[in-house]
Amino acid sequence: MKIYEDKCIGCENCIPYCAMNAISMVDGIAVIDQEECVECGVCLRVERCPVDAIYENEESNQWPRSVRKVFSDATAKHENTGVRGRGTEEVKTNDVTARFKRGFIGVALEFGRPGVGTKLKDVEVITEALAKEGVEFEPKNPLTFLFTDASTGKIREDVREEKVLSAIVEFVIPEEKIEKIFSLIQEAADKTETVFSWGLVARFDDEGNLPIVDKLEKMGFRVPRNMKINVGLGRPLREE
Ligand code: SF4
Ligand code: SF4
Incomplete structure (x- = not known):
């Protein structure tokens, strides 16, 4: 994910939406740290940028960077x-x-x-x-x-x-x-x-x-009781 330098007005709206803290302000403009960005797409999907400065750049979908998106973006x-x-x-x-x-x-x-x-x-x-x-x-x-x-x-x-x-x-x-x-x-x-x-x-x-x-x-593990329980209503597709 990247931000158009010439469009960004430095409102900082996008910053709280990045779980990786990859967006920071540099000289009044938002910049995305490409090492930290996992291409989750949240900053773009929330549509909080008033000037549409955030965009998915080509490298996001190119190997090997494309791995980030498929492991991080719930829609991918x-x-x-x-x-x-x-x-x-x-x-x-x-x-x-x-x-x-x-x-x-x-x-x-x-x-x-x-x-x-x-x-x-x-x-x-x-x-x-x-x-x-x-x-x-x-x-x-x-x-x-x-x-x-x-x-x-x-x-x-x-x-x-x-x-x-x-x-x-x-x-x-x-x-x-x-x-x-x-x-x-x-x-x-x-x-x-x-x-x-x-x-x-x-x-x-x-x-x-x-x-x-x-x-x-x-063994010393604390086992929380908030389990998910399958009650067997499904029909197994694999051999039991
Ligand atoms: S795509 Fe995700 S990780 Fe990258 S800058 Fe946007 S919110 Fe942060
Ligand atoms: S929301 Fe848009 S204009 Fe505001 S800082 Fe982020 S990229 Fe820049």
């Missing part, structure tokens, strides 16, 4: 998965995707949220560590398409420096590997320059309990 669609926003049907659709089966835990690590964004090379810090442990990444996730090889968790060289609003790493592990994999994530987390939040998916047992919650609390 990921070519590889056909899904808008984060580009994955993720955990909320387990009723129909049946990605997460009994005896397994689904994990979604959302990088860059809340509110700081992430360079893709900071996601790689965790994905490389996971790959070394044999973790297989969700094939229908847009991030998986950016690995040079999913078995290494290494991000393509040409996009490593690109900054995005949010990128979700998804994978499934057997319940018995939780301690090992989670400790590994915690160790690797110290080496990233961004934040990430954890999302976990588990299925209830026949008594209606979620044994994973006790296990996590014993």
Whole structure:
């Protein structure tokens, strides 16, 4: 995203709308820091500029910068998965995707949220560590398409420096590997320059309990009770 210098009147209306703090005033004119801008499109979509000085420039849609937009603009669609926003049907659709089966835990690590964004090379810090442990990444996730090889968790060289609003790493592990994999994530987390939040998916047992919650609390995690629950009304498209 860019701003026409000759149009901007310096009203500062656009500044509060940028979650990345990428817009600043220089000599009375608004300027967008191209390193920090994740091409989310919010400053343009809110239509608060009285002189239409904000515009999407050509580079926004050219590789590798185009990666920013598809991971940051909720209206943009990921070519590889056909899904808008984060580009994955993720955990909320387990009723129909049946990605997460009994005896397994689904994990979604959302990088860059809340509110700081992430360079893709900071996601790689965790994905490389996971790959070394044999973790297989969700094939229908847009991030998986950016690995040079999913078995290494290494991000393509040409996009490593690109900054995005949010990128979700998804994978499934057997319940018995939780301690090992989670400790590994915690160790690797110290080496990233961004934040990430954890999302976990588990299925209830026949008594209606979620044994994973006790296990996590014993490991020192605080498990919030604001879960999303699939009640099984969908018809799974994948084998159970
Ligand atoms: S496109 Fe998004 S990140 Fe870039 S300047 Fe506008 S609001 Fe900020
Ligand atoms: S809203 Fe438009 S005119 Fe006002 S500072 Fe931003 S770009 Fe300039």
